[in-house]
Amino acid sequence: MTETPRLFLLPLSRELMLQTIGAAQFRAQGFFFPEGWAGEAAIVFPIHLLNLGEEDAVRGSFALIERDSGRAIGLLGTKHAPRQGRVEIGYGLTPGARGRGYATEAVGALLDELRRWPDVQTVLAETLPHNHASIRVLEKNGFSLTGRRHDASDGELLCWAASVRAGSH
DSSP, rough: EEEEESSSEEEEEHHHHHHHHHHHEEEETEEEEEEETTGGGGGEEEEEEHTTTTTEEEEEEEEEEEEETTTEEEEEESSSOBTTTTTEHHHHHHGGGSSSHEEEEEEEHHHHHHHHHOSSSSSEEEEEEOOHHHHHHHHHHTTTEEHHHETTTTTTEEEEEEEEETTTO
């Protein structure tokens, strides 16, 4: 488990995904997981479970736990295995946890984790152009805008990148 001043980053384990699929709310590892804690990302939990193999957790993905309350407030992590030195991240918080700096803190911790991965040099992210809070999270964590692209379901997206190699902030 990774810790920040206000968060625990709990590895997204087989147990957490199975309980999220099977129950509206639950307790696991001493923490409370309210209904909807994983947001829209929970839809991919069955795919993660199929792809886990012998692993017990999704590499680079974490449940975000608010230290003061012990409640799950969101999810963040890599969207795929590293490819050609690059990996894309995603993150989301429950509505009540937004606007309090948790996403900035969590993304910073994830970047620290990814700096230890020898197969990652660049971290990618995408945001909607009007999602100013998410844009600030990325900017505060050293991401640079690299372009735009059109997605069939989300429309226009801003593309971001950050280097995680030593000496290249």
